[in-house]
Amino acid sequence: MIPELRARSSKGSDKVEIDARIHGRPRVGETRSGDAGFVRRVDGVTWVLLVDALGHGPLAADAAELALDEAGAFEAELSIDAGLRRLHTRLVHSRGAAAALLRFEAGRVSLGGVGNVELRTLVGPALPYVPANGVLGHRVPRMRSTELELSGTGRVLLFTDGIERCAPLRQLGSLDPDLLCQQLIAEHSHDRDDATVIHVSYSTQIER
Numbered sequence: 283m284i285p286e287l288r289a290r291s292s293k294g295s296d297k298v299e300i301d302a303r304i305h306g307r308p309r310v311g312e313t314r315s316g317d318a319g320f321v322r323r324v325d326g327v328t329w330v331l332l333v334d335a336l337g338h339g340p341l342a343a344d345a346a347e348l349a350l351d352e353a354g355a356f357e358a359e360l361s362i363d364a365g366l367r368r369l370h371t372r373l374v375h376s377r378g379a380a381a382a383l384l385r386f387e388a389g390r391v392s393l394g395g396v397g398n399v400e401l402r403t404l405v406g407p408a409l410p411y412v413p414a415n416g417v418l419g420h421r422v423p424r425m426r427s428t429e430l431e432l433s434g435t436g437r438v439l440l441f442t443d444g445i446e447r448c449a450p451l452r453q454l455g456s457l458d459p460d461l462l463c464q465q466l467i468a469e470h471s472h473d474r475d476d477a478t479v480i481h482v483s484y485s486t487q488i489e490r
């Protein structure tokens with residue numbers, strides 16, 4: 283099982299605070315997951331990445347690990363497009379993966395992705411997520427990252443296709459973040475696939 287991961291980063295002087303919760307499990311019968319979630323703060327920027335490597339089992343898990351290793355070296359200044367290109371290059375000899383990548387900074391989020399990782403806004407302005415078709419490591423068309431000014435607080439959910447697309451998020455959205463993720467995995471996931479959820483709460487203001 284993937285251990286429950288928590289990442290929390292906040293500094294009084296910073297203008298963006300992110301609280302992210304990552305929950306996941308491998309396909310029923312597998313010991314390693316081909317999904318992987320990642321949250322890391324670098325110089326006032328917080329990177330959030332959710333990866334779903336093709337298929338499941340050890341080769342998918344290896345590909346997901348490569349992606350997280352690459353993301354661990356992302357600098358604060360990197361763009362979403364450049365980040366996705368780096369993941370693509372790193373995954374060339376792997377199974378390949380779908381991924382969603384977000385970059386939070388003071389007063390702004392930028393985001394993009396490849397393949398079928400889902401992103402839903404629970405609270406706050408809808409994040410404009412437009413993933414490209416393709417597979418990181420195999421074929422990637424032109425990246426189309428978007429960005430949005432953010433002011434105030436919000437909650438965003440990312441999940442892999444091991445979670446039902448039509449899970450009742452409006453109904454579950456009032457739950458505590460950890461409970462929400464656990465409930466999605468327990469009640470609204472597919473046994474035949476790895477399933478991973480990241481819940482992100484943000485609080486920010488536009489820097490003046």
Ligand SMILES: [Mn+2]
Nearest residue numbers: 334443444475
């Ligand atoms: Mn999957």
